[in-house]
Amino acid sequence: MGKPVPATSDTSNTLSVRDNRTGKTYEIPIEDNSIPATAFKDIKAPAAKDERPENETDKGLRIQDRGFLNTAVMRSQITYIDGEAGVLRYRGYPIEELAVHSSHLETAYLLIYGSLPTASQFRIFQDEVMHHSIVHADAEQFFRSFRYDAHPMAILTSAFAYLGSYYSEANPSLQGQTLFTKGTKESLAVMDKQIYRLIGKATTLAAMAYRVRQGREFVIPPTGLSYTGSFLYQMDHLGQEDYRPHPVLEKALDVLFLLHADHELNASATTVLQTGSSLVDPYSAIAAGCASLYGPLHGGxxxxxxxxxxxxxxxxxxxxxxxxxxxxxxxxxxxxxxxxxxxxxxxxxxxxxxxxxxxxxxxxxxxxxxxxxxxxxxxxxxxxxxxxxxxxxxxxxxxRAMGFPLDFFPVLFAVPRVVGWLAHWRQMMLQPGGVKIWRPRQIYVGSGKRAYVPVAERVAAEGPKMSPSPIEHSGISKRTMLASFRGAKAKM
Structure with a gap:
């Protein structure tokens, strides 16, 4: 792959690359309008005079793509986006049609399993998701351990990771690294159960994060309500009899959840896959995605x-x-x-x-x-x-019109995006050839080999980025630094 080929070879669907350093020409295969980055490893040349050995010129070319601007890391069947034309499709279905005719949970089924469900398939999926919305009673202690003003995304991110501690059967570190990659009936069943749990408990964990901020008691997920109806109930119910959220708000939230369910390999989905590529349990991978979504350039x-x-x-x-x-x-x-x-x-x-x-x-x-x-x-x-x-x-x-506080907005993004994260995670676990841990290359531009310098002979590096910042201390820290005690540093 990527090696010099005879002139008689068929090059109709290849990229011809001439290395002017050596004069060699390479034919790199094009498949689905993409070229394999590893093909460039075969394009090698002797190091130039005085060239840094850290460039590793004799080991083949590396592809530099800061921020993944044009690097494909997956072959996916899930979501298609045409940014120039303003197109978004889930498994081939235009988002505009799904928003009118479908629901968030039906779309979740579509994203995860690849097709719209039959009535019986959807009934099973919906029942399992809603059944698995209840969390262990010990979770109350976990949520109460946060400060009253903790950001709800910090709470939710921690909660997803915490959730994984309950399910040892979902941890490849304990059950064997092929737990989710075997594709057997038993393996798929274990995988599906974690999917039900994560989608079902996402609203419960989010509602608990909301209520702990309000100083309210937690609410057990109700029966007989929709996914978003149950979510609103868990956030707002204060003991009223036959409480039901307003249908317009319930439907609006469902539509917004559907719209946010997936968006191809965005930062958080990529984080889930990067983390999941180590074959960690799905709860840890989802927690990592939640942390990524927290940032102001993404879910914030x-x-x-x-x-x-x-x-x-x-x-x-x-x-x-x-x-x-x-x-x-x-x-x-x-x-x-x-x-x-x-x-x-x-x-x-x-x-x-x-x-x-x-x-x-x-x-x-x-x-x-x-x-x-x-x-x-x-x-x-x-x-x-x-x-x-x-x-x-x-x-x-x-x-805002529905009355959610500003810092809860990213949570309202994270809850539905759990679906997309799981769809991509499941696809990666079941991909042909198994899972390879994601290990990107770097272009090393730092110092070459240096000899160790004793501390008395060192010269301080200049510049604000070259040394740690001093911190202004106050309160107990300042008083302690002024106090005398055994082991205290001598005061200047």
């Missing part, structure tokens, strides 16, 4: 949008904000996307869902500001040239 964007709108205030302040963004004095959240270069297809569904919610809750006071910002940005050449179209993160206005 919803929260960032609302904070931005709050900082803008009224619609008349939008022009000044736009100019500040162009001067790079302010950050524009909710516009632009790593994949979508025109419009995010989910944003149109979000807009329709918002209208339905606002009829019940009343319009959010920031809506006019958001619309003014949208209109101004779409007409401004600065944003048009950079293809900064509005994206799905404006669904935060819906969450």
């Amino acid at each position: 964007a919803n929260e960032a949008v609302i904070r931005m709108l709050i900082s803008i205030g009224k619609p008349e302040n939008v022009p000044a904000f736009i100019e500040a963004v162009k001067r790079r004095e302010k950050v524009l959240s909710g516009f632009g996307h790593r994949v979508y270069k025109t419009s995010d297809p989910r944003s149109f569904i979000v807009r329709k869902t918002a209208d339905e919610v606002f009829k019940v809750t009343g319009k959010d006071e920031l809506l006019e500001t958001a619309m003014a910002l949208h209109e101004a940005a779409m007409k401004d050449e600065y944003f048009i040239k950079r293809k900064l179209a509005p994206n799905v993160d404006f669904c935060g206005l819906i969450y």
